[in-house]
Amino acid sequence: MTAVQSESAETSRSLRFPPGFLWGAATAAYQIEGAAAEDGRTPSIWDTFSHTPGRVLNGDTGDIAADHYHRYRDDVALMSDLNLGAYRFSVSWSRVQPTGRGPAVQRGLDFYRKLTDELMERGITPLVTLYHWDLPQELEDSGGWTVRDTAERFADYAEIVAGALGDRVPFWTTLNEPWCSAYLGYGSGVHAPGRTDPESALKAAHHLNLAHGRAIGALRSALPATAQTSITLNLHQIRPLSESAADLDAARRIDAVGNRVFLGPLFDGEYPADLMADTSHVVDWNALVKDGDLAEISRPIDLLGVNYYTPTLVSDGRVRQDGVEVPRNDGHGGGDHSPWPGSEHVAFHLPPGETTAMRWAVDASGLYDLLMRLTREHPDLALMVTENGAAYDDYVSPEGTVNDPQRIAYVHSHLSAVHRAIGDGADVRGYFLWSLMDNFEWAYGYSKRFGTVYVDFATQRRIPKRSAQWYAGVARDNVLQDLPEEDGKS
Numbered sequence: 001m002t003a004v005q006s007e008s009a010e011t012s013r014s015l016r017f018p019p020g021f022l023w024g025a026a027t028a029a030y031q032i033e034g035a036a037a038e039d040g041r042t043p044s045i046w047d048t049f050s051h052t053p054g055r056v057l058n059g060d061t062g063d064i065a066a067d068h069y070h071r072y073r074d075d076v077a078l079m080s081d082l083n084l085g086a087y088r089f090s091v092s093w094s095r096v097q098p099t100g101r102g103p104a105v106q107r108g109l110d111f112y113r114k115l116t117d118e119l120m121e122r123g124i125t126p127l128v129t130l131y132h133w134d135l136p137q138e139l140e141d142s143g144g145w146t147v148r149d150t151a152e153r154f155a156d157y158a159e160i161v162a163g164a165l166g167d168r169v170p171f172w173t174t175l176n177e178p179w180c181s182a183y184l185g186y187g188s189g190v191h192a193p194g195r196t197d198p199e200s201a202l203k204a205a206h207h208l209n210l211a212h213g214r215a216i217g218a219l220r221s222a223l224p225a226t227a228q229t230s231i232t233l234n235l236h237q238i239r240p241l242s243e244s245a246a247d248l249d250a251a252r253r254i255d256a257v258g259n260r261v262f263l264g265p266l267f268d269g270e271y272p273a274d275l276m277a278d279t280s281h282v283v284d285w286n287a288l289v290k291d292g293d294l295a296e297i298s299r300p301i302d303l304l305g306v307n308y309y310t311p312t313l314v315s316d317g318r319v320r321q322d323g324v325e326v327p328r329n330d331g332h333g334g335g336d337h338s339p340w341p342g343s344e345h346v347a348f349h350l351p352p353g354e355t356t357a358m359r360w361a362v363d364a365s366g367l368y369d370l371l372m373r374l375t376r377e378h379p380d381l382a383l384m385v386t387e388n389g390a391a392y393d394d395y396v397s398p399e400g401t402v403n404d405p406q407r408i409a410y411v412h413s414h415l416s417a418v419h420r421a422i423g424d425g426a427d428v429r430g431y432f433l434w435s436l437m438d439n440f441e442w443a444y445g446y447s448k449r450f451g452t453v454y455v456d457f458a459t460q461r462r463i464p465k466r467s468a469q470w471y472a473g474v475a476r477d478n479v480l481q482d483l484p485e486e487d488g489k490s
C-alpha cells in the first residue's frame, strides 16, 4: 500500500499527498508582466495581435496587464503568504532576445534573475517555461512557426536563458500548450498570429515539436545534471457522444490531431500512422519531417506537464445536403475556421452540467482519466499538473473581500481526482493552480478572471480571494480536507 492509500484509508475526510508534493500557482509573461516596451523589449506576436482592432475583446492588450514587471517583489511576498512551495512563470522571449536572434539583452535577463532571487529567498521553487505563446514579431515576419528556422532560433534562445538562470532554476519547460500555438494561432486564427490555414497549422505543430527537441538538447548541455526538463501539453480528454462507429472515429481523429500529434513523436519517436492518413490531403508529411527530426523530438525528458480544464465531447458532424457531404466547422474557440486540421467535420458539444465563466464543463473525472491514460501508456513517466483552475465572475464585496466558493469546489474536486490517480499509480509530482492572479486571458482580454488573487486593474490592487486562503491551507498541510457544506457544491 502506498503512503497515499494508507493516509486516505485512515480518514475519509482528509486526503494526504505524498511527501515533497509541489504546491504551486502558474502565470505567463504576456498575461501579467506589462512593461511591454521597457528595457529593450520589442513586440511579440501577442502585442501585434492585441493591438489589431477586433482581435481581442474590448481592445484589451497586455501593455500593462497586472504590472508584475514592477510589482514582482510584492507578488512573491504574496505567494509566500499563500504558502506556495513553487511558482511556474514564463520568460518573454522578446524581452531577453528582442528580435528572436542574436545577443541577449542583459536587462531582460536581469528581471528574471531578480524574480528568481526573490523566490529563492522565500523558499519558493521556480519553474521556468521558455515559451508561452509570445513569439518575437520579427520571427513571425520571417515565417513564424511554419518555418524550420524558428525551431533553431528557439534552441539558441533556450541556451541563453539556461545560461542566465541555470544556476537557480531546477525545473525547465520548453513549450506551453503547443496545440494552442499551432492550431489556434495558425488554424482557427483566434490567437496570435491570427492565421487561418490548416497546412500552416500542421507545419507549426511539427516545428514546435522540433523546437522542443532542439531546446531539450540545448538545455541538457547548459544545465546542471540535476535540472529536470519537460514540456507542458493541454491534452484533450476526449469522449465520443455515442458509441456509433462514426462518433468513435471522430474521437479517434481528434485524439490523433489533438494529442498523439505531440505524444507520438515525443515518446514513440514517430507520428501516428492514422494522423498522417487523416491529414495527408492537408500537408505533405514526407516533405515536412526531415531525417533526424524524430530523434531530436524524442530526446528523453524528466517530466510531462499536464494542463487540464474540461473534457472534450465530440461526434461526427458531417452534414449531408442533397446527398453531398458538407463540411461542418464548429470547432473550439469560435471563429469561422477550425483549429482541427483535417478533421473539420467533427462536431464539438458542451457536456451537460455545470460550467465555468468560460462555458467549460466542470468535470474532474476527465483529469483522473487523463492522468491514468498517460500512466497506462507510459508507466515510468513522471507527471506534473502544470495548470488547472477556473474562471468565474468574481467581484469585490462592499467589505472589500472576494468570495469564490465555486472556484474552491472546482479545485477541490480536481485535487481529489489527482489524489485518486496517485493512489492508483500515477506518478504526479505537483499541482499548479491557474492562475496566481487575474490576468490577460488572451482573446477574452480582462473579461475572464482565473486568478486566486483578484486584481483591480484600475489600481493594480491585489486582493486574495477566499480560494487563496483555502488553497494556502491545503499547501501548508499537504492535505485536502473535505469541504464544509456551504462550499461543497459548486
Ligand code: IFM
Pocket (backbone or CB within 6 Å): 028, 031, 177, 307, 387, 434, 441, 442, 450
Ligand atoms: O490562460 C490560459 C493559459 O495561458 C494557458 N492555459 C489555459 C489558460 C486558461 O485559458
